[in-house]
Amino acid sequence: MPRILKLGSADDVAVALESVSAGEYLDDLDLALLSDIQAGHKVALRTVSAGDPIRKFNQIIGFATQPIQTGEHIHTHNLVAASFERDYAIGSDTHPLKLLETDQQAVFQGFLRADGRIGTRNYVGILTTVNCSASVARRVAAHFTPQVLSAFPNVDGVVAITHGTGCGMAEHGEPADLLRRVFAGYATHPNFASVLLLGLGCETNQVDQLVSLTGQSNTIYRSTIQDEGGTTATIRSGIETVYRMLEQANQCVRTPASAANLVVGLQCGGSDAYSGIGANPALGAAVDLLVRHGGTAILSETPEIYGAEHLLTRRAARPEVGQRLIERIRWWEQYTARHNGSIDNNPQPGNKTGGLTTILEKSLGAVSKGGTTNLNEVYLYAEQVRERGLVFMDSPGFDPVSATGQVAAGANLICFTTGRGSVFGCKPTPSLKLASNTALFRRMSDDMDINCGTIIDGAETVEALGEAIFAEILATASGKQTRSEVHGFGEEEFQPWILGATL
Incomplete structure (x- = not known):
């Protein structure tokens, strides 16, 4: 892998995969560094004027607050989020998906309930x-x-x-x-x-x-x-x-069940710049496999898709699905304004230390957890998920509140990517932790289930790791304990979303 990675052909920045120093010259990008760049942080690939949009993943992640020279560090000191027009183009990127026949679908060992649903725990x-x-x-x-x-x-x-x-x-x-x-x-x-x-x-x-x-x-x-x-x-x-x-x-005893009975909640917390490069796309590849096998994945955390929601509306299976997602974005803009806040009051300090600068940048990485298939439905918080395939459930970005809504909606397994580290459990639903980088996986090996840092290290592809994640989903659904379950975590994390006044 290169030391600095350009992610999109139209990008104005590249991401350092390891720390590099001012004065170094990078042959592969024909770039002389003017600043020290920490691992996960961004370097300018062109000269930028104040007010110019800056792109990563071929998408706008913010606007320059001052002139920036080629080779300079781009972060919170010279880049901010701002409003800009998104082309929602509802349904323009949809494509047909051929599901596997029932006898070809993957199988796990689950608990059959009277209503026909399958539990992954008892x-x-x-x-x-x-x-x-x-x-x-x-x-x-x-x-x-x-x-x-x-x-x-x-x-x-x-x-x-x-x-x-x-x-x-x-x-x-x-x-x-x-x-x-x-x-x-x-x-x-x-x-x-x-x-x-x-x-x-x-x-x-x-x-x-x-x-x-x-x-x-x-x-x-x-x-x-x-x-x-x-x-x-x-x-x-x-x-x-x-x-x-x-x-x-x-x-009750475990019996064979099709992967079509899996409902997986997608979460990310303590994200870093590597989350959107490796862990989230790898989870997205696993989601594509899950959907192909007839299963369901729930993408959530509405404030953390803000600025990238147009990538989802383009995949809306029906016009009303895309419109419902836009309505939720508008609701959040009004909700935060009522409380004298802003929906782009994100990322958090740990995210910024890990290289993420704006909510727009964070959202582009977060959306990739949902893979590439059509968006089949949009639900309110904790509504029962009936539609299969990729769906969206409205929720805050705070992980315990979001995951609580997903479990209430029927998620029988959670996949949680993290770049800074997390110890999140979610009883009665097992929670798999996916580390975005190898350093984190080694440092918190007692809490991490899967190392997605192998993508950054150049040892595995996104597709290969997606297959490994899907296999781990099946094993966990069949009873293999996650690290958070080994620790007994998951009872304190129940956090319903509290709306309205406390009287």
Whole structure:
């Protein structure tokens, strides 16, 4: 691999794959460096005037704030995001996709549920409707130690899903509807054999309302602390109920299932410049394989596709799909303005240290997680995903909130790319970590599942690594533990999106 890489034919910058020093001359680019360039950072390939657009990936990533000479470092000191017209050209880049026949689709070992969906894990859940029942739920779950659970070998564990909301909000309206969608999605998630809904009793987020939204009863149990008679009685009753749930769940065994039953949530966090060069495109290649095998991938984090959304609208399978995505972008512009913010108030400090300068640049890398197939649908946060193939779910860019919405929407596996490092878990859904660079993979080997830095190192192609990621998706769906699962992570990361005022 070259020391500095130009990614697009029309690019005004190249990316340093290793640190280089001022005064060096790069023969392959016929370029004399005027600045020290850290690994992952950008160097100007041409002289730029103040106000000029600057391109990477053949797309605008920002505008120069001052004159820039060929060979200079381009970063936050001389490049900013600004508004510019995007050609949405809805549906112009769509193309037919031939799915594999059923008998040719990849197979994994999953848990068949009564509604026909397939789980990749077999948990018993305790889902608290309100913060007031969180401590009791944790006490119930704490009873089920590894020694106790050893009597139920087909069960992956007892998960207490707690949070800081559920009350102090209007009973009706968009914030309440959104929250109930999240809880209904978790209560019926295929990775839960059954769920105990545990409330205080007087909260806004009422147990009975949630049960009615699920349309199910045989896998959902309910309890409220006020009706049970207080903490001690509720813990005792909860433990008894969970024992019955475990007996039921232990009767489930893994059976062969087509990869068409996989719903994979796509996440990136702690991104760096290498994320958009290696890890995200490799995950995109795996997504293309998943879609070809009949499966589903959920792209999200709306503020982190901002400035690159036109690449998705061009792939919209139907005009209304592209229009719905544009509507979500407009909603976010208005939402952030109402709170005296800006949708381009991104990247974060760690992203910038890793070489990302503007949200436009970050978004172009983030979108590549979605591969190259058509965009088949756009969903609101935590809406149940029914369409197969690549879909988009509206969400904030904050990873726990976004992933919570994806799981509520039905994701039975998460793929999470990172360039700076992450320890994210997401019970009941396993979370695979994909490191964008080899240095990170070695430094945090205890937390990383796949090294995508081999692309930057020149050892593997994007396509070959995409095939390896797809194979790891199948293995994880069949029960192979991710690093976050080995650590037991995933209960604290449940973070529903909170809209509206806290009353």
